[in-house]
Amino acid sequence: MFFQKQNIIDFHKHLHRDFFLDKTEQVAKKLIGKLLVREFGGQYIAGKIVETEAYLFENDPACHASVGRTQRNTPMFGPGGTIYVYKIYGIHYCVNIVTETVGRGCAVLLRSAEPILGIEVFERLRGNVTFSNLLRGPGNLAKAFNFKLEDNGLSLFTKDLFIQDYEKIAEAQIGITTRIGLQKGADLPLRFYIKGSNFISYPPSKEKPIR
DNA sequence: AACATGATCAACT
């Protein structure tokens, strides 16, 4: 069993640069079902991505890059496949994957994932929470994977951190709603999630799926 | 003053 699980992780299946150079909405959708893999304490920890949000280069006031380049959002202007971490409400971190080409300033927020490997690590870093809550919500996901500000600018193409091809999610299984927790750009349909998943941050009942 | 959040608690269906 243990070996079986370890074998799930395979760096040779990691996604390459082109994957992240696609349109941000497309990347956000394509990331659903993929594996976020990180090395931690000499082992791999991994989660299946079940919920993302896109933040666009154009006409998106909620995107941190919409105000132009600042000290905080500089990583967003790197090439697709770069990590952008920021602190929110003085307490939590949020992890984003930069998309498209250098200088655009757009990204995908990782909101929730299903624990696949390294459950003990997630439990240690999160404290006393139920299994389905371990990687549920952007702040929690960041905490469970030990993401900090210093991780800003990391690239997703090393054995220590990468996105692995994993599960093919049918188009019909992906729900789309407006994004969560914002005022500006609140009407844009840029949140993607696996319908019926127990691991998404918010039941989309009231959110009213677009499709 | 606002903010891409989460934990907690109370009240409800």
Place this chain on the structure above:
DNA sequence: GTTGATCATGTTT
């Protein structure tokens, strides 16, 4: 189980 209020807390505008 869900919803709504409230607070914790740092950084940006």
